[in-house]
Amino acid sequence: MIEQFISFQSCGYELKGTLSVLQNSQKKPAILILSGSGPLNRDGNDAKGKFQLNIYKQLASFLTSLGFIVLRYDKRGVGESGGDYLSAGMWDFVRDAASAVQFLKQHPLVDENRIIALGHSEGTTLAVALNTLEKMDGLILLSGAGERLEEALTRQRKLVYEALNNVTGLKGKMIRMFNIEQKNEKKANALFEKIMQSDQDVIKVGFQKINAKWFREHLQYDVLEDLKKIECPVLAITGDKDVQADPEKLNRLPAIVKGELEYYMIQNMDHLLKKQEDEINMLKMKKNYIKNADQPLHEELCDHLQKWLNKRYNEVFS
Incomplete structure (x- = not known):
């Protein structure tokens, strides 16, 4: 795997990220990772070093190993990206994601007609909203599908x-x-x-x-209405040990999503896609995240991702 450090412009700011490709890669489908809430960088880590989670780095490594081109980037005002994180709203982050899609479409190794948005946590909402600006070839919604921010809080x-x-x-x-x-x-x-x-x-x-603008735009946004507009295939996965996103909200999706849909609730998987066998306890959330940071992604999650991607992009696996 080769990691290329890239940058692209969005709304007057320079955003920086990492593009992961396999050596001698030909033109292939790309996956854009949209991270969860908070000032975490492209890898899923905070600036102070307390939360070194590396969740998006792990996802990128796994998805690239399957043959896909993967882009992850520091959100506005985080890491090496320009702008101010605290004053950015939900739709600012959506527009930044649309700029990332445009970057991928112009990249010589990317099949511009086959770009998938993978959202985690808040990123699931951003991915659905992004689809109203840039029609995606697929959506992968991890740890948060079908739930409004107010419901989650x-x-x-x-x-x-x-x-x-x-x-x-x-x-x-x-x-x-x-x-x-x-x-x-x-x-x-x-x-x-x-x-x-x-x-x-x-x-x-x-x-x-x-960050009042971010809260207002999330509270005013009805992700369920935009889920009804999705025409591309959707894969939604949440763990039953998730304390930040309600796995029961997955059951809404069949009645809302009109296109091709697969959804799974994984036993003993937490919000950060790791194996978690202890009972749910919100007071131990951060402690458990740090404890599990070095653990691999949940095996069943990887299995579902690989099967879903293989079904639609089998030439990548050949």
């Missing part, structure tokens, strides 16, 4: 409350005494109201800056 808070209510001893008594669930819900509702009433890209809540 509501479930995440619920899982936090469940975990807190299961805390034992004096700490558990204190949690229940101070009605943390009710107080936190009140704060969350007040924050969302402030965000929706604002017209600023960034607002301050206490000492913290919030």
Whole structure:
């Protein structure tokens, strides 16, 4: 595998990324990786070094080994890419993804008619929205298909409350005494109201800056409506141990997606596509992510990806 460091322009900013190809590669289909939320770079790592997850580097390596050309890039304002991450909205990230598609279409090794968008977490929403601007040849939606941001955040808070209510001893008594669930819900509702009433890209809540534009555009966007417009083949996969995306939302897809669809809920797979056998516990989420960072992608996930891609692009595998 050869990794080429590339750059492309989007909305006046230079975005940088990595294009992975096999040696002596001929013109082939390409896969564009759209990452999840947060300021993680093209590999899936944060700037401070606390979360060295490498999830997108692992995905790129696996997909390239199958014979595909794979592009992953630092999102706007992250890593080596220009722009300001905090002031960017959801549609800014979608337009950046469309610019990445244009880069691939112009690359001499890429079959411009066969470009697949692979979205992970928030990237599943971006991939669906991208399809309204650039018709893709396929969509792969990992850890988040068929779910609005507001639904995901509501479930995440619920899982936090469940975990807190299961805390034992004096700490558990204190949690229940101070009605943390009710107080936190009140704060969350007040924050969302402030965000929706604002017209600023960034607002301050206490000492913290919030990317209000990003929240507003996500909360106003109905991904389910754009899922109805998809005509290309779709593969959607979520793990049953996912604490950030609800795997049950996969069951919405057959009634929404009119085109060819395959969807799977993988047993003992977490949000970062790794094997996770422990019970779901939102309070241990970050600890588990760091613990599993060096683990390979879930074997069943790789199997589904390979079979789905082989079915549609069998000449790549020959």
